[in-house]
Amino acid sequence: MFRRLTFLSAGFVVAASIGSPASAYMVYVSNEKDNTVSVVDSTTKEVVRTIDVGQRPRGITISHDGKFIYLCASDDDTIEIIDTATYGIVGSLPSGPDPELFVLSPDGKTLYVANEDDNLVTVIDLESKKVRAEVPVGVEPEGMGISPDGKSMVNTSETTNMAHFIDTETNEITHNVLVDSRPRFAEFKPDNSEVWVSAEIGGTVSVIDNASREVKHKITFEIPGLRSEAIQPVGVRITADGTKAYVALGPANRVAVVNAKTYEVEKYVLVGQRVWQLAFTPDQKTIISTNGVSNDITFIDVATDEAIQSVTVGALPWGVVVSPN
Amino acid sequence: MPTDKAAQAQPILEIKLGYLRAYAPQLALSVLDVPPRDEGVAGAKVAIGDNNTTGRFLGQEFKLEVSEVKPNADVIAAFNDMALKGARYILADISATQLLSVADFARDKGILIFNVGATDDRLREEDCRANIFHTAPTRTMLADGLAQYLIWKQWRRWVLVYGSHARDKQFADALRRAATRFGGEIVAEKEFTDTGTARRTDTGVVQIQRQMPVFTQEFPDHDVLLVADESEVFGTYVPFRTWIPRPVAGTSGLIPSAWHPASEQWGGTQIQNRFAKANGRRMLSKDMAAWTAARIIGEAATRTHSADPEVLAAFVRAEDFSIAAFRGQKLTFRKWNWQLRQPVYLGDGRSVVSTSPQEGFLHQFSELDTLGIDQPETRCVLK
Structure with a gap:
């Protein structure tokens, strides 16, 4: 109840300041339970369209020109390509079974996919839509991050509990770094210096030095009144200037705001239930969380770290990506 | 590295x-x-x-x-x-x-x-x-997981049918303990004695359909019938065959399990x-x-x-x-x-109905310690 009231009052503030609207972006949310993608206007914060997609949509990303959405339809064992002009499904990619998360290379040419059932990372050439390589990794590969310089990518394996560093030239593993239990997500710092890896059951985020490939710091979370078991870090996003990080804390229903230089947790933002994934708007003014159990997404103001508004989407929202333009 | x-x-x-x-x-x-x-x-x-x-x-x-x-x-x-x-x-x-x-x-x-x-x-x-x-x-963890759900449902009045083998009686004990612990009431109990019948006979169902209502006829009114039959002598025969229509839980019906x-x-x-x-x-x-x-x-x-x-x-x-x-x-x-x-899973054989601990069963160290014998009650001295 308290949370709703907070949102209402925050909503009035936004309404009052509509004079110089930020440019509108489209926010695409994959809804795991009802096989849809919700399209939300970032300015009006309204659902403008619901796209029917394949079964159990989870990982979602978008081409750098904003023309195509790539979507893991996990139970259909495929990656669907959605045309953002028509919202029609215009093709698919050979993902291998049960794709869950993936990452697009900085040059936009390659998609790296985690195949949980086969302990593989599948490397797909987007132009030819063919599999270029398969890299054997640990048990239950999930998190996928790629360095901004495109030279290395990191996959996390949820039961092996490692971050596997893969050289994108050779498609071979160069380093295996042990992290805490059930690593879910890997995010590079924009300057290539660090990789942040969340551990859902371990309850931590490991900061791995990208030069030495060793864990240099472990971020822990503590929320008064919450059992430590309920704090389960999943999605991680770091601002383009490398100063601040946001960590989605799952059933703790909060997003942690972390100082990316000192690693201190500065704030916990209450959003919705079971918060998993996060995405910035391209202007970096807003970050959006998917709150699975409450069927909504929350817009957080990056300047103030206040929750601005929650928007109801489909059933069990899982992943989120924002159009680049 | x-x-x-x-x-x-x-x-x-x-x-x-x-x-x-x-x-x-x-x-x-x-x-x-x-x-x-x-x-x-x-x-x-x-x-x-x-x-x-x-x-x-x-x-x-x-x-x-x-x-x-x-x-x-x-x-x-x-x-x-x-x-x-x-x-x-x-x-x-x-x-x-x-x-x-x-x-x-x-x-x-x-x-x-x-x-x-x-x-x-x-x-x-x-x-x-x-x-x-x-x-x-343990049996007490499983029984407590089931009992928490029944209490959450506000199905508090139970009758208990238990088998005649030692392990059946041990699970019955765990159910009685769970009742005391979480506020359930066992209003009547009855032993189902194993008289040595074959578990599968061609026309067995005909007799069972007549016998089980009679066996459960004398029970006072209750919300749930609990079954303790680890030995597989009668438990599966209880659901849908009781004298009055009531859900069955325990080793048949709604079953607590580790997975x-x-x-x-x-x-x-x-x-x-x-x-x-x-x-x-x-x-x-x-x-x-x-x-x-x-x-x-x-x-x-x-x-x-x-x-x-x-x-x-x-x-x-x-x-x-x-x-x-x-x-x-x-x-x-x-x-x-x-x-x-x-946690303890509660399933009906086809799907998971719930998992315990249930919401509201609190504990100062771990909510999972609301299931089974807890530290203050333990008789364990490790050696």
């Missing part, structure tokens, strides 16, 4: 696990409930595969040897044989009596035992041992898929207990880069040890008796 090439260069560290099992073919009232031939062992094998995928990066190789004895038979020879072959970690799916017959010998040899089958509370209480870790839940073959929550789909692909059947509670035990050993070996039971045991016994096992939160051991804390 360990790299792929580095891992290939280092000598392979071998970690040998044994699986000691008391087995004889069992009948069940429904053919669907006949335990699979490889129950439990199949779970251990999947975990060995998982450990070896990880071990590939660290130069560790896990091996599993399975040995079977008859139920109630002497297990000492089989245990000795495994120890001689170098197994320092033994997953045990044997009776409480069998387990206790090898426990002290194992301790003297520096062998760690993981109990994956026996639900007897006494193994965690008066007969607890410092070298036995329990990944199987459910249909659970897809908390990443469960992944282990279920992996298990089904390897074994051609769904994963059962004992498979999960064995998987968890072998994964605990794997996790300890991964983190310590060791195969030494003393090193691994110290790691598992450490204050901050936890294991991820698809149960929605980290699982830890109760330090006072080495019982693995875990």
